[in-house]
Amino acid sequence: MRDADIDADGDAPDDHTRVPALRFRTSTQDADTDEDEESASDSELANEFDGLELLRAGSLADKVVAYERSTSGNAAVVSRDARTMLEELEEAKRNPTVAAFLRMGETGDAGKRRRRHRRRATGKSKPMNEANELISDATILYARGAYADAVIKLHAAIVKAPNASEPYEQLALVYEEMEDLEKALDCYSIATVLKRGVDPSMWYRMATLAVNVNKKEYALHCLARAARSDPRNYENKMDQATLYSELGDTKKAIEQLEWVLRDDLPPLDGAILRDATVFLAKLYYGAESREKAEYALERLLERHPQHVDATVVNILIELKIEFRKYSEVLDIVKKAHATIVEHMDNGELPLDISVKLGQCQLYEGQIEDGLRRVDELLAHQVTEFDDLFFDCGNTLMDVGLALKAEEVFRPLLSLEAYDNVELWQRIERCIEQSQGLFAVIEFYDSMHDKHPSDVFIAVSLADALSRCDDDLESLSRARSLVSNLDDVEVQKYGISLRVTALQRKLLSDEELTVIIPSALKLLDDLMDQRSQRKLQRVGQANDTYVDDNVRISDNDVFATIISGAEIAIRLGRHDDAAKIVTNALSFSAGSVLTREQTATLRYLKSLVSYQAGDLQEASANCRSVLEVFPASVTVWNMLMQMAVDYPRALSVGTSKLAKRLVANSVDNTVRARLVPLMASGYVHTWNKKWSIAMHDFLTALTLAPNDHEVTLAAAISLLHMATRNSNEQQRHALALRAIVLLERTADLNSAHPQEGLYNLARGLHHLGWSHLARRLYERCLEAPVTEVEGDGAAVDLKREAAYNLSLIYRKSNAHGLARDILRKYMTV
Known part of the structure; x- marks a missing residue:
């Protein structure tokens, strides 16, 4: 709490570093107060209200909250069962004192103002004088630390003046010193229903106590009552928002903060404005209103840039990165740069913002700037910025900088929290790609x-x-x-x-052979048990049958079946493989198998069908597998390989599947989106739907701008569109972009210079720019031959380059040059 830490006199307590003095009144104050309070009493209070009985009952805060819920239905989300609380309330209301207390609290200050104009007593009553003397004695005892004796005196004062608020307020202070906060809260609660014109500071103090004893709903009640007299207290609204959020009522928390940030209110203190905006953005994000969270932070940045700090910018950057709005991050940092560095001792951006800026620069293709900020991170200890190391490594993997990603990931191995399978696999992929x-x-x-x-x-x-x-x-x-x-x-x-x-x-083939019959036997047993379970449901199972609870979906059982099928395929025993897979797939009905397990079996069935020559069945099973594993490169390659002999494998059905998978992968990781996009591009290229293919490849290029295969595919799709576009201006733009991407492909694939030269020459040749292609073909003939990583096979494109160059010579009527080229490079 903020203002809730102010006591009833308006002074801030020093957290028990001093004993708060009990308030002792002068005779004039006594007279005024006594007359006011006596005017507020009536026969009902005199007959029904017993403060000591209320204190003995206790839990007044719970009763007030339950009473509010029963009368208005607008109380916050409860922390315990609502029905139980309401039942306890109904039982408590049978007590006349409790009922009077609740009714008095409901009338509030408005009811007390209505009694203000009644005729006041002209003299001080004898019980009130006695009560004041007892309060004075209690003050002395309190100062001496004799808290138990002070409580006795104040209880006696309450008996003398049951409808006066002063004894309850003093008693609350004593209970606070005794650290009996619940009783202190009960005393304050009684005082508020007896006292006319309760100061907001008392409500704030009560709210603080309520939070300390975990009565957050009652704290909200106190803050709401304080707001009636102190409507412009913005921190009150923020405290209410915090409590509503902790109680799970996000909607009401958002309402409080939206009120604080209204445009028609006077200008706020910068810190309050900033805190309220950040809190509101977090609530929006938690409520899955992420666009509103972005808007709230952007609004602060646009309208009040002087109040923006590194925290605001950092949260906004994280939101933008989550939505892959990398270019917007660059603009945000540019706008807020001066304000942020102004508060930094070294005059530079905080490391977390700097690194996230570097991540966005990498995604936007600003490699040098991005790597410079990565090196800045590597100069710090991983123990301090482990999350930045991990996120930065993932970014480097996404943009194809595997070697640098490994350098960033490696320090995390020294931390126990990161030394696990997830990091090992990431480092493995980085090493395999780069080394x-x-x-x-x-x-x-x-x-x-x-x-x-x-x-x-x-x-x-x-x-x-x-x-x-x-x-x-x-x-x-x-x-x-x-x-x-x-x-x-x-x-x-x-x-x-x-x-x-x-x-x-x-294992050797001989060792593997024994696995096939064991897999078939296991399936027979499982099918027999399934039949017995069905009979058991209708009471017809064998008397000796006992369910051993072994299911085909169990990891070990399923692994054995998959092993038998794969070995049968490997050894060419297609009938056994088909039998294993078909019997296993019979369990897919009724959700016995998971989607992933069913897809695995269908992949094996596609292999069996492919080897048996049933390409239609094989392609249908491949499509079913891709519904579950859209990023499976193996299955996509198999489907495309089938298309050579069975063109319908990549027909309309596969095109629709590719479109659907691309649409469903929008919220996935870069890797999970990249494969469906590339596959969709290839499928639509096969079906000569060049515009769709170009869109897919260019989208993939935004996800992996440094992958030479993606860049090459995008360039080829642009070449196709350039030669088919009737608009001259668009045709030239597409052709120019294609050539730029081909040059980019050559730079990214610098380990194979001959391939880069050939692709660029072939692109220029395709566009009809033979005079430019000729020089590149000649350089390609002179380039060294490189080897493919892994199998070490040489990739020599001299024959292709020589043949294409001979075509250019023939078209130019240089037949002698064409024959020389063919004789030199094409002779077997």
Whole structure:
């Protein structure tokens, strides 16, 4: 609380560093107060109101909240069962004193003002004089620290003057010093119904006490009552918003903050304006109104830039990055730069904002600027900025800078919270992309030394070693690692299928053969048990039948079935493979299998159908798999390979599927969006729908601007559109953009210069600019031949370049040059 920390006299307490003095009145004050309070009494109060009985009952705050809920229905979300609270209220209201207390509290100050003009007593009553003497004695006892005796005196004063508020206020102070905050709150509650014209500071004090004893709904009641007399207290509204938020009533919390930020109110203090805006943005975000969260922060930046600090900018940047609005982040930092650095000792942006700015620069293709900010992060300790290291590494992976991403990820391995499977896999992908298989083996070797008993690391190392087909020592080591795995740990990691695949790969054909009949036998048993369960439901099962609760969806069971089917496919036993897959798919009805398990079986069925020559069935199963795994490159490649012999594999159905998958992947990660986009582009290229293909490839280019394959695909789609566009101006624009992307592809694929030269020459040749293509073809013939990573096969494009160059010569009637080129490069 803010103003709630002010006591009834308007002074701020020092958190028990001093004893707050009890308020002692002069005789004049006594007379005025006594006359006011006596004028407010009537026969009902005299007969029904007993403050000491209320104090003995206790929990007055709960009763007030329940009473408000029963009469208005507008109370905040309750922290316990509402029915129970209302039942307790009905029972309490049978007590006349409690009922009077609730009715008096409901009338509030307005009811007290209506009694103000009644005729006042001309003299001070004897009970009131006695009560004042008791209060004076209590004050002395309180000052001496004799709190228990002071309570006795004040109870006696309440008996003498039951309808006076002063004894209850003093008693509340004593209970506060005794740290009995609930009783103190009850005393204040009684005082507010007896006292005319309650000062807002008392309500704020009560709100603070209510929060301290975890009665947040009553704290809201107190703040609302304070707001009647103090309507322009913006911090009151913010405190109400905080309490509503903690109680789960986000809507009312937002209403309070929207009131604070209204345009028709006087200018706010900068700190309040900033805090209210940030709080409102967080509530909007939590309520999934993310556009409103953006708008609230942008409004502060536009209208009150002098009050914007690094926190506001940081939150707004995070929202923009989440929505992939990277260019807008650059504009935001530019606008707020001067205001932010003004409050920094070194005159520079805070590191978190600087790094996030660098991430956006990387996404926008400003590689040098982005990498400079990444290097700034690497100069700091990872323990202080671990989240920035992780986010920055992901960004570098997204834009294709795998080597730099590995450099950023590596320091996180020293932190226990990050030294896990997720980070290991990210580093593995980075290393494989930038350095190759042997570097991956070296990485997992070091991790195996660090975590010798970790199953995932052992499996990953065995997987990498198993790809060294010609290295017998590596294969032997991989077999040793796989044979010593702990099955329980394998199940915990959920890598049963991966382990099974490794076992199939590393075992000989003779060793694998025994798995097929065991998989068939397992399926027969499962099908028999399924039949028995159906009979059991109708009371017709065998007497000896006992359900062993083994299901095909269990990881171990499913892994065994998949293993049998894959081995049958590998050994060419297509009938056995088809039988295993068909029987297993019979369990897909009734949600026995998960969607992922069903898709895995359908992938195997597509392989069986493909090898059996049933391309229609194979393509249909591939499409079903892609519905579940849209980012599966293997399945997309299989579908496109089928199209060579079966063009309908990429027909209208696949085009519609590709469109749907692209639309469904909008909110996914970059990797999950990139594969469907590229696949959709290829499918629509196959079907000669050039404009759709171009749109998909260019969208993919925005996600992976530094991937040379994506850049090449986008360039080719632009070339097709340039040669088919009838508008000369648009045709030239498309052609120019295509050439720029081809040059960009050559720069990104600098490890294979011949390929980059050939693609650029072929693009110019396709556009009819033969005079430009000729020089590039000649350079391509002189370029060194490179090898493809992994299999080491040479990629030599000299024959293609020579043939295309001969076509240019022939078109120019230089037949002699054409023959020389063909004789030199095309002779077998």
